[in-house]
Amino acid sequence: MVLHSENDRDNKTSTKRVIFIIIAAAIIFVGGIFTWFEQVAVTEEVKTELLKQGNFIKEAINVRTITALKTTCDDYDTDEYKRLEKQLKLTKDLFSRYKNMYFLTRNDEKDIIYFINANNPSQKGEPFENQSEKLHGVFSENKTESFIIQTGEESNVNTLFLPVPNKSGNVDIILAIDANIGEISSTDRERIIVPIIFTITVLILFIITVNLIKWKKRLPPEKAEKRFPRYLEPILLAIFGLLLTVMLSYVASYRQSRMREDVFVDIAEGQAKLLVEELRHFRDYKIESIAHFFESSEYVSREEFSSYVEFLTYSEMFSDWAWTPIIKENELDEMIELAKKEVKQDFAIWKKDEDGNKTNVPKKDKYYPILFIEPFEENKELVGFDISSEPAIAEPMRNSLDSGLQTASELFDISVDSEINEVLAIIRPVISGEKNKQEGLVLSLINPRTLIKELIGFSVIGETSVALGLYQLNENGLPMFFGSSVGKHKADENVKTEVLHYPDKEFNLIVPLFAFGEVYTVVAHPSEEFNNVYPLRSGWMVFLLGLLLTGYLTTTIGFLSNRGFYLRREVDEKTTELRNALDKLRNTMEASISALASTVEMRDPYTAGHQINVSKLSVAIAEKMEVDPEKIEGLKLAARVHDIGKVQIPAEILTTPRKLTDLEYKLIKSHPEAGYNLFKNLDFPWSVDEIIFQHHERLDGSGYPRGLKGNEIMIEAKILGVADVVEAMSSHRPYRPSLGIDAALEEIEKNKGKLYDPDVVDACIELFRKDGFSFEEK
Secondary structure (H helix, E strand, C coil): CCHHHHHHHHHHHHHHHHHHHHHHHCCCCCCCHHHHHHHHHHHHHHHHHHHHHHHHHHHHCCCHHHCCCCCCCHHHHHHHHHHHHHHHHHHHCCCCCCCCCEEECCCCCCCEEEEECCCCCHHHHEEECCCCHHHHHHHHHHHCCCEEECCCCCCCCCEEEEEEEEECEEEEEEEEEEEHHHHHHHHHHHHHHHHHHHHHHHHHHHHHHHHHHHHHHHCCCHHHHHHHHHHHHHHHHHHHHHHHHHHHHHHHHHHHHHHHHHHHHHHHHHHHHHHHHHHHHHHHHHHHHHHHHHHCCCCCHHHHHHHHHHHHHCCCCCCEEEEECCCCHHHHHHHHHHHHHHCCCCCEEEECCCCCCEEEECCEEEECCCCECCCHHHHHHHHEEEEHHHHHHHHHHHEEEEEEHCCCCCEECCCCCCCCCEEEEEEEEEEECCCCCCCCEEEEECCCHHHHHHHHHHHEEEEEEEEEEEEEECCCCEEEEEEECCCCCCCCCCCCCCCCCCCHHCCCEEEEECCCCCEEEEEEEEEEEHHHHHCHHHHHHHHHHHHHHHHHHHHHHHHHHHHHHCCCCCCCHHHHHHHHHHHHHHHHHHHHHHHHHHHHHHHHHHCCHHHHHHHHHHHHHHHHHHCCCHHHHHHHHHCCCCCCCHCCCCCHCCCCCCCCHHHHHHHCCHHHHHHHHHCCCCCCCCCHHHHHHCCCCCCCCCCCCCEHHHCCHHHHHHHHHHHHHHHHHHHCCEECCCCCCHHHHHHHCECCCCCCCCCHHHHHHHHHHCCCCCCCCC
């Protein structure tokens, strides 16, 4: 018998050891799976970000430049090629986290070769290492879809390929961006480290818990009744609860942050692209149209120039326009007389001296004076200014004349005897080579101060806004700040040397543009209005709720655990007390539900009392239908908090009297799922979480969030849905007055059998029309 007892003890010990190992292995396995999923999610997010940024760079490229290139070695000495090479190099420097950027093309032998390589310019014409069928298919079939493939020896090195079609739609060039996914995602390592730390902590706590419980069981009765052994389970529960609360708070905060970032990107991308499209239109149409106007005319008078510029740029604020003829020395007197007639004032060719005052231009072979300028009244003092005498514009002017392409200067002061007025000059040459035709330069003088006003017009959407900043990259790849749409520029001292200088760098969106032989970038970041509308609160709310639940459960478990100590003394009396404690627990649960319901009503005064009325009507309908009393109890609690998910929605959206935007309505529609997530892990005797989840579902599947139909919807949710509609229509809302109970009943009767359960509708109508049911006054 002793031997048999010892064998049983050994078997029990072995079984417990196996169970211990299985649970420990399960903790490690679940933590590993979660960590792996986070790693995959981070990698996919980085690839998505790479694809989005790559498309921004692709869209920045001037299609006219691509069309002008033959994609052969003959291009290497052309101005278009040199400009594109310079722009790609500057863009690579701007996005330094990418390993390389380069253009690929295909030669006559059908080999894919380097056309431009930002890191290694001498590699042009050399074969590309990856002669894949997919790349050849892009050239052969003129495919324009972007794609990512692994090209490096290391698993983290990927290349994004972006076909760049020319004007005719043919793909002769592919933009390629090499990126090290591992290096780019280093800022997201926290997402992978946190579950690892959480798993290790849970495993350590599990081991400690097992050993403490063994220690408690080995204690003699008199020591087991001391305070620490008696409260061991609640203490361990509190530790586990706090750990779980911290983890869930982190997850909730991160997910809201991601959602917030997605909202920002959606708004910022649209706004930045609007501004870039305006600049692109400015580059491709406005400047070119004025230049073609001169090229197609024998002579353009000032009146014609003024009318054409006014027609072409009627909605534009940020640019002045000028015409600068090329005057040879032997044509000077004739041109001066003509200029006097055109501008109707004295005309002389001048330049600025060292003090910024007007002075005569010495004799030279050619002069480049401003003859026409619009708007004229604000700029008439600039008439006659020889732009070739300005150092900041002389070199770009020569480059433009030599290449025949648009060229931009750096910022320079164009003012005369007045406060500093810095402008950026865009130059487009007009050289016909024909007699009796005007030759000269079309100038666009962009003032950053007026450009800021234009930026503000692009940046505001309703009550939220995105701040926009505009930069030009200089020869060294350093950004020169032009303007911002925010009144107070949120910049560090290194504003002129760093683009991503705003707070919350992960919320910066950069959209480049290749124009005038330079690279410009629009940088978008959240404004204060955006941060006020989309605050980060869910993490703290989950943390506070977790603390409350942990404290409540710990207190309850501690209380229940300690009951055994008193039951050994007074079994009968303590049995009664235990029954009372359970009743108290039930009442506390209902009180907790009421407290949770109050969080919604406190944030939305228009729906204060809504959940109470819906709960009352739901119970009445259920009783009318003779639903199981246990189900009615669960329905009562679920109805009391059916809108708890609205705690994650900004109060400004809940109480706004205006029509909701698509994004705001999408947030509103997320509240059933949010409410479900709050209750799904709570061990209620009723399906409170599922009732909340389904209360906006409809019989025909038109409801949300899951589009359930017919019998897929719980009877409690069908009742709650009808009660919710009736109460909502009969109550005041910020966006409309009360429609009245008759309109509400007419709505559910009209859609009986389509949206609402017929039995529920009949019971509800009978309650109001026959039984005299009414809501209490709020």
